[in-house]
Amino acid sequence: MKDENLYRPYAADVALGRCSCGQHGSQHEHDAEAARARSLRGEKAESLSTDFVEAALVRAIFPQDATRRLFLKAVGANAAMAAIASMMPISDLQAMTLDKAGPLEKKDLTVGFLPITCATPIIFAGAADFYGREGLNVTLQKTAGWAIVRDKVLAKEFDASHMLSPMPLAISLGAGSTAAPMVMPVMENINGNAITLHLKHKNNRDPRNWKGMKFAIPFDYSMHNFLLRHYLAAHGIDPDKDVQLRVMAPPDMVANMRSGNIDGFIVAEPFNQRAVYEKVGFIHLLTSQIWDNHPCCAFAATEDFVNQHPNTFAALVRSIIRATAYVNKAENRKGVAEMIAPANYLNQPQTVVEQVLVGRYADGLGQVLNAPDRIAFDPFPWHSMGVWMLTQMKRWGYIKGEVNYKDIAERVYLATDAKKRMAELGLDAPAQTYRKHMILGKEFDPAQPEAYLKGLPAAA
């Protein structure tokens, strides 16, 4: 017997069920050789499942990780493996879970996306046929706007879709649409947006002077809207009274900026970079400067779809998590840009997409800037992020009355499920689903949403 288990239940030096550093990715650095072998196992569904059962079993025997480590150190991994195997019918258990996984309920799926870099994992999973490896045949359907995405998901025309991360919350609450329970198994990207200003404002960088300006946002229920409002309000600008916010499709934003109809916009990439490329605007700031690693887009489906197609849904989510992990790696970014730029996907000049994904970009004012974290991809749907979005929806009057932040966030954002799927793929998921976030220099404590709201200017 060899310790080739993906989850390394017999490794004394590694915390089980959590990576040693508490953050993702670093576990592999400890043992690059073994990790490669493990992730190979992780890509084979069968070994993946058996490994998972074995790891779970070991965890059940040693609920305290410290005890497990002590035990392994004392008897040695091989002895422990033999001992446990003799005691427990591991192979039987493994076979049982494989059966339970069951067949896919539906193989031909339609998934919607908007042609923006946020959708990179969804697109890449199609372009590199990660879906096919899960036995799925996914048609990626480019869609013209968020409202259409919402309608097509509710109409069951899309089995699942790329969405703005506040949308599943809003739809579940019936804000701005008919109420339908949605679930969001994974986040797509973090960061990856910017505020772009018209070139005429290149000497007007202080938001305190922005009264009377017109801004475009992509959708009401978007992080873009919430971040811009938050940013403006923090600088003494009332987003409802002092400036005009208009919902617009991204290419229209660039065109309207060219004709001077709007002064600026906040939108997903590559349209900020495109405005620079078109010489109509400059990048005022990346949204990571407002909230580093803020959530942006997500992958979502209706609760109905998940209930009716649990295995298909799990396979779908696995494909996307796998793609997310792949596209997040800096060394893959250039190739990904080349893959998603053509007409079938983003339909953008490759250099524009590349500047976004690689993070070395022209800012529109003659500088070449470096921001490797301009966009990153992390599937974990933090409940705390959902809570922040709900506070903002309440703050700006999109939802009224008492809001049960935690319940809603936990029902829609399937963080526990994501953890499980990430674990299946050998990725490290955080142990907690809530954490504190630093947003514009102010700490957001998800345990105290109302207090946070009270401390903000222009609170509703």
Place this chain on the structure above:
Amino acid sequence: MTNHYLSVEGLKKAYPTRDGKAGTPVFEDIHFSIEKGEFVCIIGHSGCGKTTILNVLAGLEEATGGVVIMNGREVKGPSLDRGVVFQSHALMPWMSVLGNVAFAVKSKWPDWSKAKIAAHCTEYLEMVGLGHAIHKQPAELSGGMKQRVGIARAFAIQPKMLLLDEPFGALDALTRGTIQDELLKVVQATHQTVFMITHDVDEAILLADKVILMSNGPLAKVAEIVDITMPRDRTRAGMHHDPQYYRIRNHLVDFLVNRSKTYAGGGEFEQYDPKRPPVVRPGLVDTSDAALAPDAVRPLTQLKKVVNQ
């Protein structure tokens, strides 16, 4: 009531006024009859309701009162028994000449084969002198030719009775003459029963066995029924050699010009019984001096001689 082939009894037509009340009748108390094989013309000024009477006979319009009885049965609605030739030919321009006639023939004999229909139609079109034009479109024909197609269409279904609504009204005199000849020929050959509206006194004398004279509307009535006593083998060319011709013609013109206005049941016509309108035979009365006199009273003296005979 009687054994006439067709009898019109107490016919009346009134159109509702704007406010929905019954208006003054255009005509009322119309009585006349037509025998089998008879050619009857009806003459009267515009507005006396001739066309309405024809339409009622055709079953295209309903009278306000009275009945039309044909062959012992009341006329209700249109029927293939009564062929109609319309004033404006009413050919369907999207069908060829043959198609128009065939449409009618097919309606009468739905079971006939195409070839049989075509042969039948051709026969009738040749009868009206259009054998050469059967494949033409109506738009390619002159007005006279179109009307001949209309006549052929009506004859082709071999109706028990033919109703002609002023069929030559829109034609020039020359064409009209030719077609009148043709109609005469066909009628003489087929012994068709015909009811025809005309404004043309000569036409009536040439074609008719009797002429119904209508007084002016509203409240128009059958003023007289004029028997055309000239021999049946008339021709347009030879007709005016008959001394009867002028007497009849003068009588009819005199009626149209002088008497039709006042005839509507005025006091001087006490003996007038609408159920039995006076039948006159001006062709047989030798009153060469009186015939031309524009005196409204004189015809009354004539009338007395012939009434109720």
Place this chain on the structure above:
Amino acid sequence: MSTNLSFRAALLSVLLFACFIGIWHLATLPADGGAVSAADAEYAALMGQGAGKAEGFPTPAAVGRTFVHFLSDPFYDNGPNDKGIGIQIAYSLLRVGAGFLLATLVALPLGFLIGMSPLMTRALNPFIQVLKPISPLAWMPLALYVLKDSDVSGIFVIFICSMWPMLLNTAFGVASVRRDWINVARTLEVGPVRKAFRVILPAAAPTILTGMRISMGIAWIVIVAAEMLVGGTGVGYFVWNEWNNLALPNVIFAITMIGLVGMLLDFAFGVLQKMVTYRD
């Protein structure tokens, strides 16, 4: 004489077109931007300079190249979101065809009914008057909500907008069939079906075809707008997809194709109309 006239007209058309292209060419001559400062070659590269990037409104030559590019391979298929213009036009035509056919199936019989019956005319008139002026695209959200399928919704929108000109023209055409023709049919005791097909339909056909021609014009305009909204496939989606890339030459190309197809459709209906028009 008339061939001479049409020859001169054609010559004038060509001349006007040449003038248009000439003015366009002059108006879009690249402004002399000066040499790119070699100092920041990387910035210039990131801005797309030297990579054949077109600045400003596209020149006729650029648009011409686009035409050649798209028309040289009109039926390529690079996945669900990138298909050749021929395929996209086919999708649009299919949708228009389906919606139009449905509209015909409803509008002609209903128009007959309305045209024949003054009672139905009066009873249905208020509905028609309210529904007729509604912008076809205003139906879209409702259709999406009720029908739950964007393709079907697109077809529905075509259906509803093709409906009114056809319905009204059919009703009008049927109501104004010459009385004489109806009377001929009545005196011949023609049955209602035969009367409808042999007399009323041909008599009203020119009017009906006029309605259908108007409907088709509207349908073609609407499908492009609907596809821009709903996306997926079709020439409207093609326009949106190229607009999303701010690729004006491609948008101009698509607009021209839309115009040409619209013209051909209209021409086809013109021929049909000529076929059913009778000389009286």
